[in-house]
Amino acid sequence: MESFEWKVTPEQKSTRIDKLITTLNENWSRTQVQIWIKEGHLKVNDSEVKTNYKVETGDVITLDIPDPEELEVVAENIPLDIAYEDEDVIVVNKPRGMVVHPAPGHSSGTLVNALMYHCKDLSGINGVIRPGIVHRIDKDTSGLIMVAKNDHAHESLVEQLKAKTTRRLYKAVVHGVIPHEIGTIDAPIGRDKKDRQSMTVTEENSRDAVTHFTVLETFDNHTYVQCELETGRTHQIRVHMKYIGYPLVGDPKYGPKKKMFDIEGQALHAAVLGFVHPRTEEEVVFEAPLPEEMENLLHLLRTK
Secondary structure, eight states: OEEEEEEOOGGGTTOBHHHHHHHHOTTSOHHHHHHHHHTTOEEETTEEOOTTOBOOTTOEEEEEEOOOOOOOSOOOOOOOOEEEEOSSEEEEEEOTTOOSSOBTTBSSSSHHHHHHHHOSOOOOTTTTTSTTBOOOOOTTOEEEEEEESSHHHHHHHHHHHHTTOSEEEEEEEEESOOSSSEEEEEOOEEEETTEEEEEEEOSTTEEOOEEEEEEEEEOSSEEEEEEEESSOOTTHHHHHHHHTTOOBTTOTTTSOSSOOSSOSSOOEEEEEEEEEOTTTOOEEEEEOOOOHHHHHHHHHHHHO
């Protein structure tokens, strides 16, 4: 364990604690410092503080950086569909059925297991279990996901997600015929009190959530839509489309109990991903074609 101690000078007064620490050691990212604060490794005058604490002259700051955990996630030679890769980021077209990172019941076969075999230089901000992972998409959602290869890239991409400047377009097939061409769903999402494994639209312990949708094609009893995320809450598109009465086809959690089509999981694909590159500061946009099973579903609906 490494230990550090500083005393706040008059010039540093009123600076946010997380921002101040990054100026004291430029090798630490602000995201990493915030994690140390939340985990109680940083104290001010022997007391834990929040990340937005503003320091006072004479404050004594101590930071005890824990030793790195032993890497327990095993690298696995799993083929990856890589849309883009450089020294800072990897953009992967994740297949349906692949979990993003290890969790109880999914210790292997995840995107992280595959990434660790493919490259050794993933960012460490999210720790051993989720190295490089900036955002997630559900196991049975296919499509594009961005991964950071160093802490600078990770912090940049996270800040863009927070600022809502990334571009994330999804294609989905829903039950019912949506009667208008475009719409916006602005409804907060939180944990469902009746089912802790599910999310729901609720005012209690929720976070704001905004989804914009465009109708691409209509069928007798279904609609093919494009959804654009303004926020990125757990199960957001699935919850929002159910909320307005058009649940996703094949969704085992939020859709009809009766299975109508031969498709595993929800008909949802992360088709477009855009962000400002952390190093070049130029906007980059990537597209991934629909997986075969969604193409087959659309063909079936068009020919019914």
